Amino acid sequence: MATYVEILTSEFPEIDSELFDYITGVLGNGGSDFEDGEDVFDAIGAVLQEMSPDSKNEDDIRDICQLMFNTLQLSPCPATQRQVLLDAPVQLSQMSDTTPAAKEVQGIWMMKRSQNTMVNAKKLEKAEAKLKAKHERRNEKDSQKTSSPIVLDEASASQASSKKDAKVDQSTKNRSYDIRIENFDVSFGERCLLQGAELSLAAGRRYGLIGRNGLGKTTLLKMLASRNLRVPPHISILHVEQEVAGDETAALQSVLESDTLREDLLSEERRLNARIANGTAEGTESVRLSEIYGKLEEIEADKAPARASVILAGLGFSPKMQQQPTKEFSGGWRMRLALARALFGRPDLLLLDEPTNMLDVRAILWLENYLQTWQSTILVVSHDRNFLNAVVTDIIHLHSQRLDCYRGDYENFVKTKEDRLKNQHREYEAQLQYRQHIQVFIDRFRYNANRAAQVQSKLKLLEKLPELKPIDKEVEVALRFPDNFEKLSPPILQLDEVEFYYTPDLRLFSALNLSADLESRICIVGQNGAGKSTVLKLLMGELTPVDGTRQAHRNLKIGYFSQHHVDQLDLNVCSIELLLNKFPGRPEEEYRHQLGGYGITGELATRPVASLSGGQKSRVAFAQMTMACPNFYILDEPTNHLDMETIEALATALNKFRGGVILVSHDERLIRMVCKELWVCDGGKVWRMDGGFDEYRDVLHEQFRKEGYL
Structure with a gap:
């Protein structure tokens, strides 16, 4: 296939050397920047049109630019880098315009430069400016690609609800701490994670949410925590997701401050005592102060520092660390602090996402024991099999865009799931055989007039049978570490x-x-x-x-x-x-x-x-x-x-x-x-x-x- 240099010289045999150098320079050095033939036309089209005002129209020039672009795609190296192997040495000094050898050598350095240039200088300037602007736009676009952060998809949830449900939520009569969410969908960007799902959480039970990576476990927790899924408003939710912000607050005080009710009561107590001490109090202050003392006693506020200290110690905070400002802790320790605040706050629904990731074995064993006596509801995502066996009372399995609930710990889930799959497979096989048996009868007597009524009856029966779906078994995970290496002799x-x-x-x-x-x-x-x-x-x-x-x-x-x-x-x-x-x-x-x-x-x-x-x-x-x-x-x-x-x-x-x-x-x-x-x-x-x-x-x-x- 002809190169763009050959196309240029064949289409414009009388091109002057200045224009030749300019055009081949543009195409050779900027070839990778052109996306199509139109880009080539934008860069050099005006110059080519000026060179041939009579013989070629604009469409002809566009076709030539497209041909040149095609050669750039196949052979992008600049013309200046091309080498030609000659059969014998050429003595240029001995050549003249009249010698036959001079006519055979096709090189622009042999051509006489015309004294009268064939291009309009203003148009040439305009073409160069246009090409320069194009390069600047592209560079700016590439810079934005590398510097701008990726905009990630966002999670969303939708749920079918009725006016009756809304009235029940608003009513003070509904004080149940059970949670039931029916017929809801959860998506992440364009991906549907859950469709027509149901979630039931009985008050006081501890649920382990399991499933393969990327199916939406963390997203489901976020939808619950943000109340994008309808949770009764009187149920308090705490989601341990982000580490505690670092400041001058001591670790122990940070945990105590998570109990906002206690903090508000203590703050009001200090304010009222200050007014009484200054003599500016009114008669109602004493009454209110008595009420505050009663509430503080009711929530056992005096025992709070000791309880917070026990939680922190169990999670690995020494007495010295408990008095350190939160800003002095690393991210992993701040996540432990966030977990401590959640445990101290005693929410009605505690959401934990991989809590053992931030803990050592000692802290995991302590957390297992602590959660076994937890009074309210827990929903925990965890990959730690032993942790789930020690803590949870129920397993929720996320798969195939739905949630299946199993009573018992993880070991019981594995056994029950296997039994359930076997039963489903047997049922599927039995239904398949029954369907095939009916189909055999239909095929055998389809054209038998005496059996027409029976055939019609069998066809209707076949239509009424539920649609069969094969058992949805998860693909087994297989990892392999390549070991094609020679054995090394000790010491290693x-x-x-x-x-x-x-x-x-x-x-x-x-x-x-x-x-x-x-x-x-x-x-x-x-x-x-x-x-x-x-x-x-x-x-x-x-x-x-x-x-x-x-x-x-x-x-x-x-x-x-x-x-x-x-x-x-x-x-x-x-x-x-x-x-x-x-x-x-x-x-x-x-x-x-x-x-x-x-x-x-x-x-x-x-x-x-x-x-x-x-x-x-x-x-x-x-x-x-x-x-x-x-x-x-x-x-x-x-x-x-x-x-x-x-x-x-x-x-x-x-x-x-x-x-x-x-x-x-x-x-x-x-x-x-x-x-x-x-x-x-x-x-x-x-x-x-x-x-x-x-x-x-x-x-x-x-x-x-x-x-x-x-």
Whole structure:
């Protein structure tokens, strides 16, 4: 196919060299900026028209511009970069216009420049200005794309209700604390998450909301908390979603202030006492003060500081930390503070979204015990199987855009669900056989006049049978960590007599001796702040010991999953682009295959990462981490936001993996399924607990009993 240079010289054989240089420069250097033939016409059309006022009209020029654009798409390199291989050296100095060789050489540098230019200078200037403005508009548009934040879809809920329902809500007679929401839909952008669903929450029961990542569990909690779904107005709701804002308020006082009734009564008491002391009080102040004292006694206001302190201590706040300003705490501790405020406030409906994500094993065990005596209603989203077994009285399963309720804990749910699926399958098979039996009769006697009435009766019976739907079974989650690497000989990874601190006055570790190999399955446990993540960074070599040594095999390749994995992801691109930027030069099918192995398939892979659920972002982080094929994994809280099916798949994948694994986790089931060693991190030391997780759990329970939290 002819190049744009050849098209230009063939269509305009008498083009002068100045115009030739200008046009080829515009097309060669700005070829990638043209989106279609019209863009090319906008850039050089006026110049070309000026060159051929008689022979070519505007439509002809547009056609030529389209042809040139087509060649730019196929061969975008500038004309100035094209090279021609000559058969023999050419001595330009010996050539003249009259020599045959000169006529054969087709180069613009051989042409005499015409003294009279064929283009209108003003039109040339205008074309250049137009092209410059186009470039500026495009650059501005690209800048806005990169700088402007992504506008994410918003969640919405709709519910069919009647005037009768509204009257009941407004009536003071309805003081039931049961919640029943019928026939409602929940959407996120254009995606329908729930359709024609029903939700019933009996007062005082504790419900666990479970379901696959991305199906809408968190969105449902938000719709309840915002009352976009109709909850009786007299029922108070608290949703632990955002961390407490940091200021000068002490942690303990922040929890006390969450009880607004107590705070208002105490504030009014102080105001009235001040007026009485100043002698400005009237007779009614004493009466009101007596009423306030009665209400304070009724709500046991004097016991509030002790109760708040117990909650904070159970969640890991030491007496010193309880007096610290909230601004001094990290985000994880502020989330604990938000949970403490919710527990102290005792709402009628407590909504918890993955409460164990922010807690260590000790705090999880305390929370399990605390919630078992909770008097009002709880709806909790959790991936922690043991936590659900310890806390909930009912399971609500979100799937197929509906909610199914099961009595009992999670283990009972699994058993009941399996039985229900078996019964549904048997019923489906029986109905299918019955339908086929009727159809056989119809097909056999359809054209038999003597059986016409029976055939008609069977046809009507077939029409009345309910529409059969196959059993909707959820696709099993399967994860795989590639292990196509050579076995490494020990030592693989070890710390010898390591001492480490961030500041000399606060020594974190001393005489730290740890070792791991490709057969290792190690879990590190300990309270938040004990230094578990620091140990991981020392093992990876991200932190340098103050004293002692770190030794690692020269072929060791570590894959690291951070508990703050979202911070490592570019939220403004889709998952495919994320992998492309990290591992460039591979076909798109390879990126899609990698993501598909972690459940990010189809349209999910082309969505901005920011729009994915927490669990889906975790899966993208796994796909990114494993694409480099490490032979050793260090995982810091890998189960955060993952659904239970994915956690089971993660455990299976880690057990099949032929390399080494060290993880920090609070998920008891994952620890029991994967880990062969348990390292306890506490008091500047890390040691192996031979009794495993059972011994560690017993130690924590004994601590609770001694401290009076049980």
